[in-house]
Amino acid sequence: MAPIVKISNLDKYFGHLHVLKNISLEVPEREVVCLIGRSGSGKSTLLRCVNFLEEPSHGSIEVAGVKVTGEMKGAQRRQLIHDVRLKTGMVFQEFNLFPHMTVLENVIEGPVTVKGMDRKIAIELAEKNLESVGLIVKKDEYPMRLSGGQKQRVAIARALTMEPKVMLFDEPTSALDPELIGEVLNVMKKVAYEGMTMIVVTHEMGFAKEVADRVIVMGDGELIEDAKPEDLFSNPKDPRTKALIDRYRTDSGN
């Protein structure tokens, strides 16, 4: 079976800074991949290249059969990037809900404006997803009136309502108070168990152990280790992985 996400020979430079170094990665359908690594190792940049929030400097990205290569230019390229974005949902660290729209309006905005979906149908779909993240009662509130955990759950519902093939999470719980992290992780678990393909940049090792099919470690713009969580955590191969895991242990081992 063809992978849902296929990254081939991806390079990314910020000026002279070589942030991603010839990265290739395949993620099959329904797989949950956790991406871990030191700050500055390029996790966000890699994730953001998948839906072209960052322009890759070199290499190709393929999502659900839509392939964008470095040679493509102009209108054709723009159209393909648009198609890739329709097949990916993204959840940001800072939620980025639209503050001038209610929860429900936030969630139907994509389907209605981007896909031209009938408003009634979009609302049905949105309500189903809000139900699923446990926030249907908040549908007429403005984001300002929600807690961080609630905002992030709405953001997940918003991304899901676009019916993507893969969900990208960039440290979805890092901006949250500790007591609100659990509710967001639970929603993410649910999404995973419903069969969504997910790439998750996270520091939540518990989540990685429990939910991920694969954990990938990044270091200095490269994928330095790629293994099942049970293998990676019990038997890390690379010394950088070992150091990383040890640090997480001491951070959470109180």
Place this chain on the structure above:
Amino acid sequence: MNLFNKGEAPKSQAELLYAAQLRKELQFKTNVAISWAVLLVIMVFLFSGQSVTIGTTTFKTIHIDTTFILKEIDFIAGGLTETIKISILSIFLAMALALLAALGRLSTFPPIYALSTFYVSLIRGTPLYLQIFFFFLALPQLGIILSGTLAGVLALGLNYGAYMSEIFRAGLASVGKGQREAAIALGMTPTQTMRRVVLPQALRFAIPPVGNEFIAMTKDSALVSATGFVHELMWRATKVGRAQFHNLEALIMAAIFYWTMTLALTYIQSIIEKRLSKGDR
């Protein structure tokens, strides 16, 4: 004296301090209000035409011809609608131009960026008075004849648009990068991102300062009277004032109209601002 109210728990130090501070603020506000009232009374008295004798010297306050005022008040008040009409038309033109100029400043296409900065620089570099005359007196030489009102609205709109472009620029800048990224990640085109996500937030941000500009505009609209063909407040006041040599009374009346209008608009604006600041942000 009994420091504690009977039956109530003694107040904490912080509560007492807070209560004292509130009392102080209220006291200050009350005193300011009283002083305003006194100043108003003094002003009215100064224009009352009374004679006051202090010791051996007699002062005469300014005499106002009330019959003139009663006769001409309707005529001058008739200028209010024109003043408001010009201000409203001009502020809409100014908002449109300011938004375009602000968007132009964001353009990476040099001619558009240049057009925007050129417009703002030219308008801010010349007097509003000159701009009004340009539209009214200079354009006819090129065969373009505009009515006084149209010339005034164009000049005021262009002028305020240049100044207000900063407001919209700040409004656009107030919308964080994360907002655009969220829109793009949903698959929105740049136009959709602007229309659905950035502009609504930028415009909301701009409402209070645009209100200030509108209030300023109602007063600058007086300059349009210089064309001699727009029968707004100022034109009417100078017309009857000069004709009957009662400029003092006429200008005082106009001043009261402008002032009252400003106070009313400021009040309305404060209500709008309160609405915006609570609730749905």
